[in-house]
Amino acid sequence: MQNITELLTRTVGEGRILTNESMSRHTTFRIGGPADVFAVPRTIEEAGQIVRICREQSIPYYVIGNGSNLLVSDAGYRGVILQLYKNLSEISVDGETMTVQAGAMLSVMAKRALEHGLTGFEFASGIPGTVGGAVVMNAGAYGGEMKDVLEEVTVLTGESTAETVPAEELELGYRHSVIPEKGWIVLGAKFKLQKGDPGKISARMEELRLQRVAKQPLDLPSAGSTFKRPEGYFAGKLIMEAGLRGFSVGDAQVSEKHCGFVVNKGKATAEDVYRLIREVTARVWEHSGVTLEPEVKLLGEFSAQ
Numbered sequence: 001m002q003n004i005t006e007l008l009t010r011t012v013g014e015g016r017i018l019t020n021e022s023m024s025r026h027t028t029f030r031i032g033g034p035a036d037v038f039a040v041p042r043t044i045e046e047a048g049q050i051v052r053i054c055r056e057q058s059i060p061y062y063v064i065g066n067g068s069n070l071l072v073s074d075a076g077y078r079g080v081i082l083q084l085y086k087n088l089s090e091i092s093v094d095g096e097t098m099t100v101q102a103g104a105m106l107s108v109m110a111k112r113a114l115e116h117g118l119t120g121f122e123f124a125s126g127i128p129g130t131v132g133g134a135v136v137m138n139a140g141a142y143g144g145e146m147k148d149v150l151e152e153v154t155v156l157t158g159e160s161t162a163e164t165v166p167a168e169e170l171e172l173g174y175r176h177s178v179i180p181e182k183g184w185i186v187l188g189a190k191f192k193l194q195k196g197d198p199g200k201i202s203a204r205m206e207e208l209r210l211q212r213v214a215k216q217p218l219d220l221p222s223a224g225s226t227f228k229r230p231e232g233y234f235a236g237k238l239i240m241e242a243g244l245r246g247f248s249v250g251d252a253q254v255s256e257k258h259c260g261f262v263v264n265k266g267k268a269t270a271e272d273v274y275r276l277i278r279e280v281t282a283r284v285w286e287h288s289g290v291t292l293e294p295e296v297k298l299l300g301e302f303s304a305q
């Protein structure tokens with residue numbers, strides 16, 4: 001790893017390449033062991049260079065945004081984590097079109113849309129992820145999803161070239177896109193919104209914020225909804241009906257406030273969360289015959305995976 005660290009440091013400069021960086025600092029679960037190398041590129045060109053070097057050196061790499069949908073194992077990650085976050089977060093507005101770099105937070109983009117009197121993005125204002133992560137996940141809430149407003153994305157392909165792909169080619173579905181299968185990295189995206197009344201946009205965002213505060217355990221670290229919504233059901237309701245409200249493994253707990261969330265009560269390990277996910281899945285299946293699938297992405301090694 002020393003070789004790759006030196007190569008990357010020479011490319012992007014001191015302070016941008018960290019070694020043995022605890023992933024608990026970069027995930028909203030506040031969980032995760034060390035990444036061998038943690039790279040924070042300042043520009044799209046730097047991101048491309050890092051990927052090219054990793055590929056040439058056959059070093060595994062993984063891209064993250066705000067780590068708000070991520071469970072990283074206690075052993076961490078053997079390779080290079082590439083973080084596209086606030087460092088790559090330019091936003092420009094042209095009429096009803098917003099062009100946004102991957103690292104911009106959805107909340108910031110929503111605020112900018114409001115400032116320009118643009119409607120259609122209110123649904124995403126409270127999702128604590130980056131535009132890159134949200135496009136990959138086709139993130140959605142309160143009846144809206146990225147698919148509704150996304151026009152095209154610019155991605156870095158496996159060959160380290162930047163390409164623009166129309167939204168229709170991304171196979172956007174429920175918390176799914178074709179991006180991970182293709183091994184693409186989202187560099188930015190273009191969204192089409194509509195002219196709206198700033199008062200109404202602001203009121204809708206506030207209404208949704210209050211709904212989140214009322215229903216979600218925002219005072220404890222989590223990765224949002226732990227499980228996908230099984231067709232025809234709600235994961236949280238199934239978990240509650242299986243008698244699992246407050247069910248714990250170590251410091252990982254099915255939230256008392258919202259059973260669809262697993263929360264970190266303080267010192268939860270990734271293994272605690274992982275075992276809890278398995279146990280909840282098994283018990284919900286026994287109780288209702290429905291198979292839950294994690295929405296949270298798992299990175300690294302977990303026991304009996």
Ligand SMILES: Cc1cc2nc3c(=O)[nH]c(=O)nc-3n(C[C@H](O)[C@H](O)[C@H](O)COP(=O)(O)OP(=O)(O)OC[C@H]3O[C@@H](n4cnc5c(N)ncnc54)[C@H](O)[C@@H]3O)c2cc1C
Binds near residue numbers: 128135185224
């Ligand atoms: C309190 C809370 C509430 C939440 N509410 C919602 C909600 O209402 N709706 C919802 O959909 N989600 C919700 N989430 C989950 C999460 O915020 C979203 O999935 C979000 O889109 C993830 O963005 P991120 O930048 O944090 O991605 P990360 O967690 O960093 O990454 C998620 C996945 O995307 C990939 N990825 C990230 N950036 C890129 C990129 N630039 N290029 C390629 N791949 C990339 C990663 O490799 C990983 O597989 C919530 C989470 C929390 C903690």
